[in-house]
Amino acid sequence: MEFTAGQIAALAEGVVEGDESVKINTFAKIEEGRQGAISFLANPKYTPYIYETLSSAVLVSRDFVAEKPVKATLIRVDDPYATVARLLAMVDQLMNPPRRGVEQPCFIAEGVEVPDDVYIGAFAYIGAGAKIGSGAQIYPQAYVGDGVSVGDGTIIYAGAKIYRGCRIGKRCIIHSGAVIGADGFGFAPTDHGYEKIPQTGNVDIADDVEIGANTTIDRAMMGSTRICRGVKLDNLIQIAHNCEVGADTVMAAQGGVAGSTKLGERCMVGGQVGLAGHIHIGDEVHIGAQSGINKDVAAGSRLFGYPATDVVSYGRQALAIRKLPTLYKRVDEIERLIKDNK
Amino acid sequence: MEFTAGQIAALAEGVVEGDESVKINTFAKIEEGRQGAISFLANPKYTPYIYETLSSAVLVSRDFVAEKPVKATLIRVDDPYATVARLLAMVDQLMNPPRRGVEQPCFIAEGVEVPDDVYIGAFAYIGAGAKIGSGAQIYPQAYVGDGVSVGDGTIIYAGAKIYRGCRIGKRCIIHSGAVIGADGFGFAPTDHGYEKIPQTGNVDIADDVEIGANTTIDRAMMGSTRICRGVKLDNLIQIAHNCEVGADTVMAAQGGVAGSTKLGERCMVGGQVGLAGHIHIGDEVHIGAQSGINKDVAAGSRLFGYPATDVVSYGRQALAIRKLPTLYKRVDEIERLIKDNK
Amino acid sequence: MEFTAGQIAALAEGVVEGDESVKINTFAKIEEGRQGAISFLANPKYTPYIYETLSSAVLVSRDFVAEKPVKATLIRVDDPYATVARLLAMVDQLMNPPRRGVEQPCFIAEGVEVPDDVYIGAFAYIGAGAKIGSGAQIYPQAYVGDGVSVGDGTIIYAGAKIYRGCRIGKRCIIHSGAVIGADGFGFAPTDHGYEKIPQTGNVDIADDVEIGANTTIDRAMMGSTRICRGVKLDNLIQIAHNCEVGADTVMAAQGGVAGSTKLGERCMVGGQVGLAGHIHIGDEVHIGAQSGINKDVAAGSRLFGYPATDVVSYGRQALAIRKLPTLYKRVDEIERLIKDNK
Structure with a gap:
């Protein structure tokens, strides 16, 4: 099975940026990209990978702004995660059709x-x-x-x-x-x-x-x-x-x-x-x-x-606990002052 | 299988309060009561349900005091939970008798x-x-x-x-x-x-x-x-x-x-x-x-x-932790007082 | 299968202390020792058991110093745990040889x-x-x-x-x-x-x-x-x-x-x-x-x-939390002093 980036964009109602004739035959995580794969970028934590990924295409949100050149073809869609989920579902149905029949012995x-x-x-x-x-x-x-x-x-x-x-x-x-x-x-x-x-x-x-x-x-x-x-x-x-x-x-x-x-x-x-x-x-x-x-x-x-x-x-309690050693020091200091003052 | 409330009371050495001829053919939790069911009240948290339950009978402890009218027939016993356990065991033995025989293939x-x-x-x-x-x-x-x-x-x-x-x-x-x-x-x-x-x-x-x-x-x-x-x-x-x-x-x-x-x-x-x-x-x-x-x-x-x-x-530690924000405020105040006093 | 303590020591490149002709036919934890068993002492927490164990032999480290008489034969080795692991592996291979063949039905x-x-x-x-x-x-x-x-x-x-x-x-x-x-x-x-x-x-x-x-x-x-x-x-x-x-x-x-x-x-x-x-x-x-x-x-x-x-x-936080009730008392006392001072 092989699609072009353009075909996938049409399927996903997305807009292509880059070479729309590039061939896609598998999925890959953006940080594990490789030629022929399509990846997606949803979690901003993974943004740095888009500039290095070897994947041939990446699904990004419509408002993604690249800060450096990107080699991969971009396909801009409303929701990259939902789009990849839909694409995966299509592939999954092809690759793992429902099983039928009764195996023996049962x-x-x-x-x-x-x-x-x-x-x-x-x-x-x-x-x-x-x-x-x-x-x-x-x-x-x-x-x-x-x-x-x-x-x-x-x-x-x-x-x-x-x-x-x-x-x-x-x-x-x-x-x-x-x-x-x-x-x-x-x-x-x-x-x-x-x-x-x-x-x-x-x-x-x-x-x-x-x-x-x-x-x-x-x-x-x-x-x-x-x-x-x-x-x-x-x-x-x-x-x-x-x-x-x-x-x-x-x-x-x-x-x-x-x-x-x-x-x-x-x-x-x-x-x-x-x-x-x-x-x-x-x-x-x-x-x-x-x-x-x-x-x-x-x-x-x-x-x-x-x-x-x-x-x-x-959050307040956790912070209060983390600052406890400081609080002890402050109370030590107060006691010292009071003692000196007597 | 069907019993009357009176028959169950006899079995459980309990005392009936209400219609002893009411027919019982299943168990239900008191909050999910229905006609023909017997329920029990052991955990006081569930007491409010006894006034609303649709169950036909409820096992209660001998010292239970109703604060409102109860529609269900009450069966007073020493330990409602133990009684229901005993009744369940009897039913279970009837419904799920031990299995026997060797199935093939094994x-x-x-x-x-x-x-x-x-x-x-x-x-x-x-x-x-x-x-x-x-x-x-x-x-x-x-x-x-x-x-x-x-x-x-x-x-x-x-x-x-x-x-x-x-x-x-x-x-x-x-x-x-x-x-x-x-x-x-x-x-x-x-x-x-x-x-x-x-x-x-x-x-x-x-x-x-x-x-x-x-x-x-x-x-x-x-x-x-x-x-x-x-x-x-x-x-x-x-x-x-x-x-x-x-x-x-x-x-x-x-x-x-x-x-x-x-x-x-x-x-x-x-x-x-x-x-x-x-x-x-x-x-x-x-x-x-x-x-x-x-x-x-x-x-x-x-x-x-x-x-x-x-x-x-x-418990003491948990309380001390919960009150920490207050403690910080108290120490802030003390430090302010001391500073002002200098 | 039976070995003497001497034979095991030779196998383990260890030194025997005590009766090297004593017969060993099983393993036992040192605290569950019995005649014919070999035990080992690696975790110092279990040292007290060496003076009471009924095991016939115990693997100990070369630098173990007995503080009381020990009845069992000692076998001194570099690493008692590793030695027992090696002995167990040998026995295991004899007792549980790899399975072979295809059982039916599969x-x-x-x-x-x-x-x-x-x-x-x-x-x-x-x-x-x-x-x-x-x-x-x-x-x-x-x-x-x-x-x-x-x-x-x-x-x-x-x-x-x-x-x-x-x-x-x-x-x-x-x-x-x-x-x-x-x-x-x-x-x-x-x-x-x-x-x-x-x-x-x-x-x-x-x-x-x-x-x-x-x-x-x-x-x-x-x-x-x-x-x-x-x-x-x-x-x-x-x-x-x-x-x-x-x-x-x-x-x-x-x-x-x-x-x-x-x-x-x-x-x-x-x-x-x-x-x-x-x-x-x-x-x-x-x-x-x-x-x-x-x-x-x-x-x-x-x-x-x-x-x-x-x-x-x-560790510092845990200690600070454990001492919290004391800290509250100290702040109470400070506030009392300040109030009295006013």
């Missing part, structure tokens, strides 16, 4: 209906009473427990595990190693150790959700642990039993949400954040990486730190 | 004895010299390495991996994605990079232990990494080589214990906690979420923070 | 060449266009996606998953549950939620790398996420898309590296550390456990804390 319980247009990989397991939507792709070694329903167009990658009775919506992506519906962590203390509290609920994942590799979402004690429409969870995240994650909320890797906590819609949660149990986070809350949250948070808040405070207070 | 090495009453799922792998206890349930795609022993009544969920030579006790539950017995992280620096130190020990898990989804427990360099009787580990926990976790200790999700550290009995460790290597935590120590512990801890301690201190000091 | 796509000397376990999946190096060991239930290349002598343990198009070098070890090449976490916000940005790159792992259990390394958006020669990653680590981890760098469990960050060579990163995206960490940087790093770090730095500072500043 295990499909009696009575399960398998639509014609699905993919079921070798060593996948489909339990009794499971429902597989049209166009679903279930990769090798995936486990779809008894009574699980998998929506139309959903992809379950190799080795992901869905325990009995859970529901996965349409157009979801569940990455390898994700475990959906393991028992919530519930035990009652007794005189002779802990007694397990059966977790009789399930996990209910709505449409257009993506679940990262090795992320775990526990089934509810009763009712459902809910992941709402459009949620994106990165890798190695823990969602405990009976939580609810609101629509279009995104969480970066290694975050953890303790039991029965509810997150609002359109929240952004940084990496390695911890949320205590039984709290409520409002809509559109942003939480900085590695923060810890142990109480309710109002909609629209911007939180950071441990224990988390709003971003302004956090 | 891989069972020559010479392994398979008791009549076990479940071995499709694509499970049982290595040479493995021992499978009576009533064990080994789900699809689980891996039981060479020489592993699995105790009576133990459940190994889909895709859990047990490396060679490890021992799992009786009545354990190992959730999907857990990895038991991967190599401990041991390397010796050399002039040309790190040299691997073979990890020749194993992991030894005693009876009645539950291991969460995607939790990892590394094999010992020599000897055993030990998980003692009754331990409950949540999801995504890391236990390094040669650690020991004492009986009836519970750890919440995403905690990590570095090499050779010993945890006492009946400890409670919060989520995302980190314990350094080669330290000793006494019995009945409680450690708050996200804390970091880097030295020995006496039995019975209550720790919090990073670096962790006892709960009282932690 | 899935090997048409056209894949399978060298004679490899191991492919039951239920392993080898996708179309994959390349399997000489002497590779691919354990049961492992997934090697389309077009993946696995270098000579590499071990992929049970259930590890390698997505399409990734490259694994020679003599690597990939532990169970590791996921190599899942999609990077990239989404573009739109009016109707997030749109997925296809991740069209791969993961490129060089030679002599070890990847821990349940660690996840995401494929690049374009280009490669790179793990350089000799890197050792512990369990449950997250490496985001387009990162680069430099040669011989080691990371302890549960650390996370956000997108496009580059780590230098020979760095040591403690457990549960978080690195922000798009930053650059120089060579030979050491980062203490649970630290958070959000900006570039110069080569050779020693960092600690959250937000991380150099170790000296961190």
Whole structure:
């Protein structure tokens, strides 16, 4: 596959600056540019690379002003990142068309209906009473427990595990190693150790959700642990039993949400954040990486730190701590003055 | 299955208040109540819901005093949470009876004895010299390495991996994605990079232990990494080589214990906690979420923070930090006064 | 297998002190010593155990001075830890010789060449266009996606998953549950939620790398996420898309590296550390456990804390915080004096 810069510009409704006949056959990051590649410049941190990149073309914003000569052909567009995303999607669809067919050996319980247009990989397991939507792709070694329903167009990658009775919506992506519906962590203390509290609920994942590799979402004690429409969870995240994650909320890797906590819609949660149990986070809350949250948070808040405070207070506190040695010196000096004065 | 509130009260040795003939056929959380459901009220945070719940019956403690009219039938018991746990266990046993039988294809090495009453799922792998206890349930795609022993009544969920030579006790539950017995992280620096130190020990898990989804427990360099009787580990926990976790200790999700550290009995460790290597935590120590512990801890301690201190000091420090901006102002004022006084 | 202390000393170029005819048939930690075992003393923290150990022999450094009588036979060597590592390696090679042969059923796509000397376990999946190096060991239930290349002598343990198009070098070890090449976490916000940005790159792992259990390394958006020669990653680590981890760098469990960050060579990163995206960490940087790093770090730095500072500043700050209650008392006293003086 090969395009000219001019062809790509036409596709992207962009304006070419430089040689529009230059040939493009791959993508490259701007700092790793090479001949035949197209790159993009969105984060200003990478601007210096545009003067050195070996890439043949670079997508830039319409208002980009070069401060030195640029060798690459520029294609000016409204949003370089969105444009490259769209181009990548086109290539991806060509290179990785949906898989179809049933590889053998796989295990499909009696009575399960398998639509014609699905993919079921070798060593996948489909339990009794499971429902597989049209166009679903279930990769090798995936486990779809008894009574699980998998929506139309959903992809379950190799080795992901869905325990009995859970529901996965349409157009979801569940990455390898994700475990959906393991028992919530519930035990009652007794005189002779802990007694397990059966977790009789399930996990209910709505449409257009993506679940990262090795992320775990526990089934509810009763009712459902809910992941709402459009949620994106990165890798190695823990969602405990009976939580609810609101629509279009995104969480970066290694975050953890303790039991029965509810997150609002359109929240952004940084990496390695911890949320205590039984709290409520409002809509559109942003939480900085590695923060810890142990109480309710109002909609629209911007939180950071441990224990988390709003971003302004956090900055003030951090500065106050950094200046502490100076404060000690000032108090030493005051005490010296007072002593001398007596 | 359907019961009346009166029948459930009889089962639970409780006292009915309201319509004892109301029909119950499911469980629901009190805030998600619906007709035909029974709920429970244990955490006072949820008390307001009892006046609005649509559930047909609610388990409450004997001394609960309603401040407004309650529509649901109340069943007064000694411990609502324990009662609901017992009811859930009864239902769970009816709904999810133990699995039996050997699904094909699975891989069972020559010479392994398979008791009549076990479940071995499709694509499970049982290595040479493995021992499978009576009533064990080994789900699809689980891996039981060479020489592993699995105790009576133990459940190994889909895709859990047990490396060679490890021992799992009786009545354990190992959730999907857990990895038991991967190599401990041991390397010796050399002039040309790190040299691997073979990890020749194993992991030894005693009876009645539950291991969460995607939790990892590394094999010992020599000897055993030990998980003692009754331990409950949540999801995504890391236990390094040669650690020991004492009986009836519970750890919440995403905690990590570095090499050779010993945890006492009946400890409670919060989520995302980190314990350094080669330290000793006494019995009945409680450690708050996200804390970091880097030295020995006496039995019975209550720790919090990073670096962790006892709960009282932690609270004092946190308050002192929050008040810092005020302290700076006070010192500014003092300096101004002294300057004016000169 | 049984050796005398004298034979082991000869092998290790050590000097025997005590009964050189004592029989050794196993290893034990010094604090768990038993008859017939050899132990070692490297960490001075364990010195007290040498006077009590039941082990028959102990490897000690040449300059170890006993302060009390020692019952065990001592073998004095230059580096007891390195010696025991070498002895363990010898035993390990005898006890766990490389596996060979192809177990059935497994899935090997048409056209894949399978060298004679490899191991492919039951239920392993080898996708179309994959390349399997000489002497590779691919354990049961492992997934090697389309077009993946696995270098000579590499071990992929049970259930590890390698997505399409990734490259694994020679003599690597990939532990169970590791996921190599899942999609990077990239989404573009739109009016109707997030749109997925296809991740069209791969993961490129060089030679002599070890990847821990349940660690996840995401494929690049374009280009490669790179793990350089000799890197050792512990369990449950997250490496985001387009990162680069430099040669011989080691990371302890549960650390996370956000997108496009580059780590230098020979760095040591403690457990549960978080690195922000798009930053650059120089060579030979050491980062203490649970630290958070959000900006570039110069080569050779020693960092600690959250937000991380150099170790000296961190110690100074921590002390300043611990002394805060005293500082408040001092300022109270000053204010009292000034008030009395007025």
